[in-house]
Amino acid sequence: MGLLSKKDAKLISDPLADNNPITIQVLGICSALAITAELKASIVMSIAVLFVLGAGNVVISLMRNIIPSKIRIIVQLIVVATLVIIVDLVLKAFAYELSKTLSVFVGLIITNCIIMGRFEAFALANGPWKSFLDGIGNSLGYALILIIVGFFRELLGSGSLLGYKVLGDPIEKTGVYAFGYENNGFMLLAPMALITVGIIIWVQRSRNEALIEDN
């Protein structure tokens, strides 16, 4: 990448693989479980987090020298909540339809521990540009896992992708359903999201043994 120095590029590429916020740092698990029953919800959530984490990291980074350490967590929380509420209000006034789609995600964004985790671990100690890249990198890493999990849960649980019935109609018994295939309703429930994330972690660590911790 000519645009970014090697170090900066690593801020974006690392969270996509060996320092993934979900599979390695184990942050943001709650939202990864809650909303990955459909691919579309995964994508919307990823975009929302991309925006909030990118902007939030910059704001916290700009404020990093004046935030009193005793109340830094509360300050971080206020910054996230304010950003999310501003976006929500503006959307409600100027893009009402879009805000209806996003409204269920608002609570999940504020409580997403990836956001607090990156504020605490990175933005408080680094400059705005680096923090911005770190925010973008981590939300892309988060998005990657969310989309993988959402893909398999929707495909195996509902037999569709983005709402399109790619495997045929389960009620009319067309496509693969004609051969006796059935959707696995269990895939739609939260425990299967956990197991899917677990499988991704397993695959990732068996390919790169440096990631396995000794204990």
Place this chain on the structure above:
Amino acid sequence: MANTDKNSYTVLFAIGMVLIVGTILAFLASSLKEKIAENKRIEKQQNILYAMGVNDNDESSVTFVSKDIVGEEFSKYITKQIIITGTEITEDNNAYLIDLKKEAALAKDANYQRRLPLFIGKKDGKDFYIVPMRGKGLWDAVWGYIALDNKLIVQGVYFDHAGETPGLGSNIKERFFMDDFAGEHIMDGDSFKGITAAKGNADPKNNNKTDFEVDAIAGATITGDGLSAMLKKDLKMYLPYLKTIKQ
């Protein structure tokens, strides 16, 4: 750099931050208030029209009539709006603006006579009685509109929610769920049955319209239960009036 560990600095910082954030949010909220209220009013009109089948749906989408013409369409199709208070019925062209949440809260007082709004529409020579309702889902409120004809058979519904789980409970506002309600009966002769979102896959194609059941959404049990309870509870309140229109 100032010593950021001092107590006095911490307190001052906290106060300053609250003031700044509070001012920004209060300013934003009050300056956008009117626009947001207007959007909500338009949405209500679109929802009511949707329930009686006035919408721009294609094969599988949920598309309301456009914002620009919704006002005209609303006054064209909704011929009468009434408020039922006990046995009294009054006509009011702003009945659709009644806040069901506030009414339910006021009705906790035994002396309060709850106002029940109902919208009467006419399309292609047919009458529609549209009942608004509000209940609880898993995380937050669910609400909706159900359009009945004069035999008290469901003609169409619209459901919405404040914060049901995306991909599961949030699917109550999808076509595959809402379309199942059309044609369902709510009365068994003279006794009221309501409609239940039922698990068990007894009738997945929903061919049986007199079983008082629609197929529930997998993974959304509590949202479905809340929705069924809402349908029963709120339709029951309208029962005395609905019986007078039944043919």
